[in-house]
Amino acid sequence: MSISNEQAQAYWRENLRIIMTHLAIWFVVSYGCAILFVEQLNEIPFFGFPLGFWFGQQGSIFVFVILIWTYVFSMNKLDEKYDVHE
Amino acid sequence: MSLDVLTFLFVGGSFALYIGIAIWARAGSTKEFYVAGGGVPPIANGMATAADWMSAASFISLAGLVSFIGRDGSAYLMGWTGGYVLLALLLAPYLRKFGKFTVPDFIGDRYYSQTARVIAVACTIVISFTYVAGQMRGVGIVFSRYLHVDINTGVIIGMAIVFFYAVLGGMKGITYTQVAQYCVLILAFTVPALFLSAQVTGHILPQIGLGATLDSGMSVLATLDQLSVDLGFSQYTSGTKSTIDIFCLTVALMCGTAGLPHVIVRFFTVPRVKDARISAGYALIFIALLYTAIPGVAGFGRVNLIQTLNGADGSGASYEALKTEAKWFQQWENTGLIGWNDRNGDGKVQYAAGPAFDAKKGKPAFTEERGEYGQRVATNPLTGADFDANKQPFANEVYVDRDIMVLANPDIAQLPNWVIALVAAGAVAAALSTAAGLLLVISTAISHDLMKKTINPNISDKQELLYARLAAIVAICIAGYFGINPPGFVAQVVALAFGLACASVFPAIIMGIFWTRHNSQGAIAGMLVGLVSTMCYMYYFAFGSGTPDQYFLGISPGGFGTVGAVLHIIVGFVVSSMTAAPPKEIQEIVADLRIPRGAAEAHDH
Numbered sequence: 001m002s003i004s005n006e007q008a009q010a011y012w013r014e015n016l017r018i019i020m021t022h023l024a025i026w027f028v029v030s031y032g033c034a035i036l037f038v039e040q041l042n043e044i045p046f047f048g049f050p051l052g053f054w055f056g057q058q059g060s061i062f063v064f065v066i067l068i069w070t071y072v073f074s075m076n077k078l079d080e081k082y083d084v085h086e
Numbered sequence: 087m088s089l090d091v092l093t094f095l096f097v098g099g100s101f102a103l104y105i106g107i108a109i110w111a112r113a114g115s116t117k118e119f120y121v122a123g124g125g126v127p128p129i130a131n132g133m134a135t136a137a138d139w140m141s142a143a144s145f146i147s148l149a150g151l152v153s154f155i156g157r158d159g160s161a162y163l164m165g166w167t168g169g170y171v172l173l174a175l176l177l178a179p180y181l182r183k184f185g186k187f188t189v190p191d192f193i194g195d196r197y198y199s200q201t202a203r204v205i206a207v208a209c210t211i212v213i214s215f216t217y218v219a220g221q222m223r224g225v226g227i228v229f230s231r232y233l234h235v236d237i238n239t240g241v242i243i244g245m246a247i248v249f250f251y252a253v254l255g256g257m258k259g260i261t262y263t264q265v266a267q268y269c270v271l272i273l274a275f276t277v278p279a280l281f282l283s284a285q286v287t288g289h290i291l292p293q294i295g296l297g298a299t300l301d302s303g304m305s306v307l308a309t310l311d312q313l314s315v316d317l318g319f320s321q322y323t324s325g326t327k328s329t330i331d332i333f334c335l336t337v338a339l340m341c342g343t344a345g346l347p348h349v350i351v352r353f354f355t356v357p358r359v360k361d362a363r364i365s366a367g368y369a370l371i372f373i374a375l376l377y378t379a380i381p382g383v384a385g386f387g388r389v390n391l392i393q394t395l396n397g398a399d400g401s402g403a404s405y406e407a408l409k410t411e412a413k414w415f416q417q418w419e420n421t422g423l424i425g426w427n428d429r430n431g432d433g434k435v436q437y438a439a440g441p442a443f444d445a446k447k448g449k450p451a452f453t454e455e456r457g458e459y460g461q462r463v464a465t466n467p468l469t470g471a472d473f474d475a476n477k478q479p480f481a482n483e484v485y486v487d488r489d490i491m492v493l494a495n496p497d498i499a500q501l502p503n504w505v506i507a508l509v510a511a512g513a514v515a516a517a518l519s520t521a522a523g524l525l526l527v528i529s530t531a532i533s534h535d536l537m538k539k540t541i542n543p544n545i546s547d548k549q550e551l552l553y554a555r556l557a558a559i560v561a562i563c564i565a566g567y568f569g570i571n572p573p574g575f576v577a578q579v580v581a582l583a584f585g586l587a588c589a590s591v592f593p594a595i596i597m598g599i600f601w602t603r604h605n606s607q608g609a610i611a612g613m614l615v616g617l618v619s620t621m622c623y624m625y626y627f628a629f630g631s632g633t634p635d636q637y638f639l640g641i642s643p644g645g646f647g648t649v650g651a652v653l654h655i656i657v658g659f660v661v662s663s664m665t666a667a668p669p670k671e672i673q674e675i676v677a678d679l680r681i682p683r684g685a686a687e688a689h690d691h
Contacts, residue, residue: 003681012680019175026171030164035333038157042323048297048305053323056160057152057381058293061167061374068174068367075179075363084683086358 003084011082018074022067030060092507093232100270100511101247104518107266108251108259116547119256119554120187120530121354126261128361132368134261135352137268137519139166139343139369140376141217142224143580145271145516150491153384153391156314156322161332165339167370167377172344174366178353180599182362183679187354188527189347189591190535196598198672199606200540205613207540209590210347210531214524215564216583217348221524222569224517231421231493232510241569244518245562252522252529253558260522261355267519272375274512278496278505279379282386285499292382306385313392316400318439318478322388327642334645342584342647345592348520348527359682387495394498395437395484402434402480405459414497419462423487425450427467430480433459438482444468448485521565529557581644582624589616589650597658602676608662616654620647 003011033041038052046054079085087095117124126134144166152159184192189210194203222241229240251259283295287306299305304312310322320326327335343349352369353362394412397403405426408415415435418424426435427442427450441448443466450464457463473481493513496506533553538545545553590613597604597612624643626632634642641649667673678684 008677008681015680022171022175026168030168030336031333034160034164035329035336038325046297047294048299049307050323053157053160053307054297056157057163058296058378060164061378064167064171065367065370065374067171068363068370071175072363072367076360079360079682084681086360086683 003082007082011078011084014078015075018071018078022071025063026067029055029063034060087503089232089503089506090234092503093510096504096507096511097233097514100266100515103266104247104251104263107263108255111255111259111262116534116551116554118258119551120534121351122256122258122261124355125357126355128356128364129368130261130265131352131356131361131365133268133372134264134355135349135365135369136372136376137264137271137515138352138523139349139520140268140271140373140516141520142221142513142517144376145275146224146227146492146513147489149380149383149387149495150488151384152381153388153491154488155326156310156320157325158327158332159381159384161335162339163377163380165336166343167373168336169340169343170366170370170373172340173349173353174363174370176596176599177344177350178362178366179359179682180679181350181595182353182356183359183682183684184675185354187351188530188535189350189595190531191539192598193591193594193609194535194539196672196675197594197604197606197609198669199610202594202606202610202613203535203540205610205617206591206594207531207535209586209613209617210535211528213346213583213587213591214348214528214531215561215568216580218521218524218528218561218565219568220580221517221521222565225514225521226569227421227423227489228493228510228513228517231417232507238570241566244514244521244569245566248518248522248525249559249562252525252562253555256554257351257355257526260526263522264519267515268372270515271512271519272372274508274515275376275383275492276379278499278501278509279383281501281505282390282495282499283382286386286389292379292386296382296385306389310385310388313389316479317392317396317437318474322385328640331637331640331642331645334641334648336645337651338588338645338647339584341588341592341651343587345587345590345595346583347531347587347591348523350595351527351530352523383492383495387491387498390495390498391486391491392437395435397434400479402432402436402483404434405461406433408435409460412498414494416460417497418487418490418494422450422452422462423490425452425464425485426461427464427483427485428457428459428461429468429470429483435484436480436482437484437486438473438478438480440473440478440482442468442482442485448482449487450485525558525561525565528561529554532557582621582628585620585624585644585647585650586617588647589620589654593651593654593658597655599676599679601662602673603662603667604658605662605665605668607665608658608660611661612654612658615657616650619653620650623650 034056041052042050044051190203190206193206225244226237226240230237251263279292283292284290287295287298289295289298314322443450451466452462452464455463537553538550623646627643
């Protein structure tokens with residue numbers, strides 16, 4: 001292991017922060033928009049869809065894809081910052 | 087060319103391709119057999135993961151399910167894609183860094199316990215077998231409809247093909263075959279979806295087409311709502327299940343997806359930790375291509391189905407006319423997946439809410455006889471025409487199995503024959519790719535986790551490989567048996583697989599990575615509580631005497647894995663806190679797997 005203990009802990013903390021931000025969005029989009037608040041959002045029309053229905057069947061899937069890729073890029077940057085990349 | 091010749095060419099051609107790849111990519115060592123030598127490029131791994139994951143259920147059943155239950159289907163669409171976010175963020179990179187072959191490897195080593203390893207092996211085998219049964223049945227359905235062989239012969243052909251490339255090629259053969267299978271299945275799903283969307287809405291993309299406005303001035307979804315309500319169904323865009331039930335079902339499907347051993351093991355095959363994250367990203371793109379098209383296919387299919395069955399004026403289509411204008415109706419009737427019961431004796435097919443036959447889910451029990459119009463006769467027709475005239479114009483006379491929607495869609499929409507043949511090849515690809523991945527996981531669990539790591543650690547690499555191949559052969563035979571004699575409860579059993587993965591494997595791995603202090607006692611207690619509570623609940627309601635009004639907080643068995651996972655975490659935490667911390671070297675392993683560097687030399691044993 002080339003990095004010190006403190007650095008490893010700092011890396012892990014930043015990693016956890018990135019994970020939590022992404023999971024918060026993941027939760028809001030799928031459980032929030034498409035399940036808990038679906039009725040309220042369905043009042044809003046969105047390109048021919050009721051908005052809540054759109055989130056459940058289309059929107060959340062698009063957001064999931066974007067989330068994984070932003071996570072990949074943030075982690076690649078973080079790995080370089082702490083010099084733990086391969 | 088006739089449909090039969092085309093189907094034969096498409097399915098046969100794809101088989102030849104898979105076998106060719108299998109011969110090219112034979113496995114020589116256990117490392118190649120288990121994890122393809124650990125050198126698969128991320129984009130190829132992404133495609134292979136997508137094919138591995140998208141089974142007969144995704145390809146054949148999901149659009150049909152959404153088509154029939156409308157908005158409640160969102161739980162499956164989100165559950166089976168959102169799980170990849172969990173995989174990419176919480177599991178894949180760390181498990182890759184850990185650098186072993188299997189899920190029981192991780193659980194056994196992290197919790198320094200053979201008991202934990204054996205529990206994980208048991209979960210892996212149960213989850214994978216329940217899944218495989220469904221795949222073989224999917225192959226059987228396709229063969230019986232398009233190649234006019236009976237379901238049993240179809241299953242045996244499918245077994246032979248999987249046997250050939252899974253046993254010979256191991257993970258290496260499977261990975262490259264799955265890349266080819268992904269290409270076949272995505273083409274086979276997308277082409278008819280584009281045709282359908284263009285035909286119904288004028289927009290080529292089904293993702294946009296579903297929101298389009300039709301000639302009548304109403305949007306597709308408003309039309310669907312209207313048609314559904316007129317026939318006594320609930321609105322397409324509103325749900326019928328309670329919020330808590332949908333919530334728990336979605337959690338169980340997401341965590342279950344992330345905990346499925348055959349999906350997790352795919353991330354052991356890439357060279358670096360970084361590649362594990364990237365593969366998850368590619369995998370979800372490839373999966374989303376199909377999943378975002380599903381709601382469109384479901385919606386257009388529903389409109390076409392209702393309009394064909396109830397005729398242009400909505401009063402019913404005559405069976406005689408359907409025999410020539412919509413041949414698919416009688417063809418599917420011949421396979422037993424459609425049934426017609428002329429309750430009012432007018433010779434017309436009428437489709438509305440409610441069962442047409444007297445059985446669970448309204449399924450007809452056919453005899454060999456034919457009725458006055460040539461329709462199949464069932465022993466359990468509902469007689470009389472009692473229905474709520476305020477809600478629907480006539481009593482329902484039709485049974486349509488949800489599973490036929492994707493396969494019948496091109497027929498219903500009268501698309502060219504080559505599209506229908508392509509769909510058949512795609513459905514077989516989807517079923518075979520998943521079956522192969524599952525069989526590999528089962529054989530690895532037996533040869534590696536049970537033989538090598540538990541019973542006899544002294545066996546050589548060569549012997550282990552032999553055990554792996556023998557286990558694969560036995561697993562294929564058992565899977566084939568289930569395909570030929572499908573248990574009548576496939577749907578419940580698949581729900582069980584997700585529930586178990588969600589309540590046992592998923593929390594054990596997450597806690598092992600994110601909580602250094604978690605020890606073997608906590609993990610074992612947690613896994614057992616999650617496993618036993620979920621199994622008992624599902625058993626009681628699926629096979630026992632349970633009725634829906636007894637549901638715990640209104641949660642159906644499919645969503646109970648979520649409660650099991652919560653119990654697992656609580657019990658695991660309490661037991662762990664009351665017992666000694668794990669040994670220092672284990673804590674060091676956990677610290678090490680959090681740092682990406684150093685995974686390149688994947689440790690062998």
